[in-house]
Amino acid sequence: MMTSTTQNRNLFQNKGFRKLLAAAFWLGMWQLAYLTVKQEILIVSPVRVLQRLFELSQSGEFWLTALLSMLRILEGFLFGLIFGNILAVLTSVSRMMYDIFHPVISIIKATPVASFIILALVWIPSPHVPAFTSFLIVTPIVWANVVNGIKKTDHNLLQMAACYRFGLIKTIKRVYLPSIMPYFIAACTTGMGLAWKAGIAAEVLAVTPLSIGRQIYNSKIYIETDDLFAWTVVVVTMSVILEWLMVRFMKTVGQKYNIVQ
């Protein structure tokens, strides 16, 4: 009896087991909601979603659609990372640049995504709207986090680097980059999730051909709730996998070059 209790306690201390338990709990809640409502037009069962996913995955178009959506969102995400970082460095070294860009970034942060998408549809060809929207969402997040990381770099370490004649490159590599990395990784994880949300919303509004957004739009038109759920699962899964791969990649590279602890 005692051994069994200890074993259970050890099991609950296992992070993987706890996560599995949480997933099982929410799947159970979902199934319960389905059994309560019992209208497939409002909510479909997890089993039906899995079944629909399996059916969809049999066609090449499913994989091509998922791949193209991912590429569009990654394109916007990567440009957001690059532009956000450049902007962060510029606004950190020049007060004037900060004063110029800060209001623009604040406006972008506060403006509803839908407004951007509709404006973008007017300004640029519709196939580029999802990437552009993801870019607009990611840039302020990266900018704000990296600027914060630069600001919070330990002044004592910067003095030490100056005194021991590190020079610019070594100071960036040895002091700034390791200080900024936790903020940058946080920006990447938040930005990745939001890039998917905004990018898919843009695909829905732009009705982009061969896109997950288009499939979601069709599921609304034809009231195919199972398709809506299935494509949503695809988005969530891809977002989580990409986020995991990205963080793992950054940590591996960062540890190799001693910029991540």
Next chain:
Amino acid sequence: MEINHLTKLYNGKTVLDQFSVQLPSSGTVCLFGPSGCGKTTLLNCIAGLEPFDSGEILGTGNLKISYLFQEDRLLPWISARDNVAAVLVGSARYNAEQAKNWLQLVGLADAENRMPAELSGGMRRRVAIARALAFGGDLFLMDEPFQALDAECKEEMIALLEEKTADALKIIVTHDFQEAQMLADVIYVLDGPPVKIIDTITKKHA
């Protein structure tokens, strides 16, 4: 080296007020005084890390200055060895070898791969000493250099310091008078702020 009429205000408070002193080109000068009297600010001004409001510091322009800060200021994301190697100029392999040698001299040969967070206060201090010595220089600024070290270790570090910096000028800040007496050729007894010299003791290895 000459400090003439140095004045520095810090947050509206006068830390240095027309402070002047002449220092030799080698040997050990101890600045002895109570905490908060402005000794560290004076060292920062000499190191060029803090601007001053008026006055001048002559004779430091061509000097290579090595500064052992009051805090260890080790980079927390790299090992003890890499912290020492970071101040060296050369190939990565050469720097790593040199860093290992310096760590051996301060008695930390076994700790070269450990991160600063994995070291005790005394060990971190010794890494900081190894780093300052490895960087070398004509002028060593040392702010409470032997804090967190036990008596035996302190003696070893003093011997090492004297051996490796024989030709350099060392300005050591301390509030331990015994330490000052042991190390200094000249002790300036300070008070403040603003920093002023209230006594000068010339003493070689009492």
